[in-house]
Amino acid sequence: MTERSTNLDRLAGVVILAGGASKRMGTAKAMLTLPSGEQLLDYHVRYASKLQAPILIADNGRGFQTGLDVYLEKPNAPIIHIADYDADVDSSEHDEQIKTGGALVAIKSALQTLNDLISLNDSGVSKNVQASWLLVISCDSLIPATDLWQKLKCEISRAADKKVICLKDDSHLYPLLGLYQLSIEPDLKAYIDSGQRRVVQFIQPFVHSVPFIKEWHNLTNFNTPEDFKQACAALPK
Template structure:
């Protein structure tokens, strides 16, 4: 049974954002092939599963906006307790004619709701609301930073910034809100924000965010939107 006490230092789950339109890339980023032949989505799942070794009940959720990207079956061999699942985006309470997703925030809200349902139904567990702060790690498919490295970079800040609810990476000029940790306690506020018709990430997180500078060697591993950007990211990954 999954309880808040057996999670790895407050990490409640991982969501991989793979539902973007990828118009400038020309193909879904989740299906981009790395030089090794591995697809980008499988790359992120593989590294998330490495974190799962420390806690075999750690949920790994794929938010692909209904695209149904499959996972390399070889990744799941000898991992009978690993929970990798697809989740739908959260949709605000609107009429059928007005239904729309709220982008990345809809995926994050859905992941939070999924984690709370799992905890509420787990016999003998406590609910998220009554536990110590628990975090959802968000990983976007426009990055090649492995989940293992991202977690190690962010977890120290989560312990030191007790008053912050979102911890994410930053470089000299950009904040990366979709490479970060989101405290599950913000779920009601996030739901209300989406239900009000809002979908922009930065205005929501600005009052509660703690940024974590990362090394220049990571700068070219993130935020790729064109084939040229992706080629540069692959080169940067090989040079690490």
Template structure:
């Protein structure tokens, strides 16, 4: 896991949920935000929280990452136009580090799933092969917000050029990159975007 940083995306407006998803109570204790940070902190990795919400930052600052250090906060400046732009800013902010990207709205996510994803991405690439992005796959589709984005200067440059030209769809940018799907247990990869998604979430 050397050179890898865990990054939690928590800057969304939660319009479909009708309330801030990150601050919803989690049955494991605390909020969805604190649960997600705790899952990431079980890995021996530094953590960056990406959010402009002051309430999120206030919850994260007393917490520690997987190395026992304070969790870093990257406050998103304007414009705030989705996860691709956040990824671009993370790559620029943490050059020389691969990024384990994770969204705050996967409240079923387990540490074992994160470990499996990181382990798959640690497999050495073939000589001369481009650095591949390893993305979670639930058996039906890719989950690009849960993935390992390697430290690759060429990839950073391509993403910066894509967003500078107005590109904002993560899937559109990924279409031009080397991507490796990583099959993971689908139950932990579910997103909760609406109140119906969260109904019956736990017994």
């Protein structure tokens, strides 16, 4: 395997999207408790830490903390809380009304954070060679980060010049369960700066879709307590 292909397949980091308003759920999804007693955020951090890459928590300024001291055990998987790109959030208002700029501003911030980290650590590496990926995991899913990465990274060689690889069912793309190439950051910045926020509209020119694994359908897209209960029941024993 060449150095170029190795870098093309390399995971730069994982972002856990945990800043949604969760109005229908009635509580923040990141703080939901699984049947095991583990909180959802800890569940995602625990699996993400196995990928040995930085873990970014995008919680829209809500200050969610993880009970896992992953950064002490695995220096290659530090936990970094990030603010949304161009955020204008008054944290004192969170208890009454969660304001959010949407998922793209969190993804933009994650891309920028990872690009900055790579610039510091690999300043001598050509950007043409350094084509790493950001794994995006949303808190309306119980798909482990390890499983999602294994599924999506197999598609990198098939995706040609595509910069987004995400799951798709019979009718919908799932852009918040996907890979984003770090080089897409300038395009995303321009899109957000123009006032746009629609995720699917942004990714359409760049996306390579991957069919859902059948067993994953019941593990994702939960928005109500009943949805979450059903997702928990679908977790492998």
